[in-house]
Amino acid sequence: MKIHKELLELRQKEKRITSEILNKLQEMEDHREYLGMGYNSLFDYLVRGLHYSEATAYQRQACVRLAKEVPEIKQKIDQGSLSLTAVTTAFKHLRTKPVDEKRQVLKSLENKSSREVKKMFLEPMTPLKIQKTEYADKVLLRLELTHEQNQKLEKLKALKSHKHNIESLLVNLIEKELKSYESNQIKSSKINEVSAFKGTRPRNPRQISKRLRNDVFRDASFKCQHPGCNSNHFLQIDHIIPVRQGGDQRRSNLQVLCANHNRLKG
Numbered sequence: 112m113k114i115h116k117e118l119l120e121l122r123q124k125e126k127r128i129t130s131e132i133l134n135k136l137q138e139m140e141d142h143r144e145y146l147g148m149g150y151n152s153l154f155d156y157l158v159r160g161l162h163y164s165e166a167t168a169y170q171r172q173a174c175v176r177l178a179k180e181v182p183e184i185k186q187k188i189d190q191g192s193l194s195l196t197a198v199t200t201a202f203k204h205l206r207t208k209p210v211d212e213k214r215q216v217l218k219s220l221e222n223k224s225s226r227e228v229k230k231m232f233l234e235p236m237t238p239l240k241i242q243k244t245e246y247a248d249k250v251l252l253r254l255e256l257t258h259e260q261n262q263k264l265e266k267l268k269a270l271k272s273h274k275h276n277i278e279s280l281l282v283n284l285i286e287k288e289l290k291s292y293e294s295n296q297i298k299s300s301k302i303n304e305v306s307a308f309k310g311t312r313p314r315n316p317r318q319i320s321k322r323l324r325n326d327v328f329r330d331a332s333f334k335c336q337h338p339g340c341n342s343n344h345f346l347q348i349d350h351i352i353p354v355r356q357g358g359d360q361r362r363s364n365l366q367v368l369c370a371n372h373n374r375l376k377g
């Protein structure tokens with residue numbers, strides 16, 4: 112009995128510390144102080160800077176991000192009516208939803224077990240289900256849509272013209288999307304070719320030729336060059352002296368930064 116009592120007290124303490132940590136992390140995120148220290152995101156800071164496991168780091172980050180929009184969840188986490196698993200699961204599924212919806216869903220997750228929470232997100236929220244069977248001469252796709260998605264598809268079909276059935280509509284959309292992507296690529300490589308031919312740099316100083324881009328990325332070993340950061344995600348070419356301050360696209364003025372460190376530069 113004595114040990115149980117001690118454990119209960121420790122558990123209380125643990126909860127309090129967790130909530131203190133979350134508050135501090137919130138401050139860290141508000142000022143994005145980790146960027147200056149060479150971490151490219153709160154997650155990166157939690158893993159490399161505070162040595163959390165990736166799974167726990169993801170939970171902490173989810174709490175901080177969600178609590179920023181729906182502050183009342185912090186109190187509920189403290190009281191124990193909202194579990195960290197619930198918050199993490201909600202974070203994953205509600206990322207793009209408006210705040211009101213997040214608030215509503217989070218409320219419905221109170222006092223639910225992890226299993227119940229996971230189940231709630233399973234059925235209606237899974238957006239697209241595809242079953243794929245490959246044959247020698249064709250591929251069979253079985254596509255499961257929500258009614259809402261199906262309505263949108265039907266609407267598009269009606270708008271597109273009556274000659275389409277769903278199959279031809281999808282094939283048509285794929286062809287079109289691919290063509291527009293490919294023609295954009297050709298266009299941009301042509302611009303670079305023309306300017307190379309004239310012996311001038313591309314007129315737009317923000318425009319960097321593909322070859323130069325590749326050089327810059329290769330020299331940086333495909334990693335962010337902000338001191339201390341080694342991120343290889345969302346890399347961008349940065350003008351060391353910004354274009355608006357007269358910086359050009361010469362090799363010596365270019366470096367690789369991850370999106371967050373590029374944003375930090377402003």
Ligand SMILES: [Zn+2]
Nearest residue numbers: 335340369372
């Ligand atoms: Zn970086």
